[in-house]
Amino acid sequence: MKNRLRVLRAEKNWSQADLAERLEVSRQSVNAVETGKFDPSLPLAFKLARLFEMTIEEIFSDDGSS
């Protein structure tokens, strides 16, 4: 699944560690989601959406690979 997390995070001037702290997950989790290697659960996706004040669809898009 593709996502715009890296761009959104850069706009806020947050490091992966900053975002991880806000989400209460590890930095590795943020990295895995950001690189598209790990698809977050719905609760985590909603948490991200709330944090960036966007809808889930504005952050994540289905690349049709699965």
Added chain:
Amino acid sequence: MWCTKSAAERRYLSRVLVSMTGYILATASVSWMFAHRHPQGAAVYLLALLPALPIFACIAILGIYLSAERDEFVRTILVKSSLWATGVVLAFATFWGFLQSYAPVIDRTLNFPMYWVFFVWWIAFGLAEPLVRRTYK
């Protein structure tokens, strides 16, 4: 392992430390009992159960940790590593079972007690964890 430990992971590590300390104490006590007191009858079964109890606890502690860990990515890594370790232990135990049947000389020579499968599981888990993590990089 991870740079920063979650509260669940810290609880898990301290609980494992306690259970492993219990295991060492139980093993030493039971070995001493069998070497010096030569227990008979039901006492043999009860004493054999004693060092297994901290191992049961350790398995439960891992289960509790998997439920308590709030970081879903970490949880995924742990679950996948556990599955790999379980697969390795099942494969190893199956192979060892056939060795016992068809090559009893090897079984007698190496003398591998079944309780070692728990440690084989942990070794496999320890090896699997960084490899599983690598797949997400």
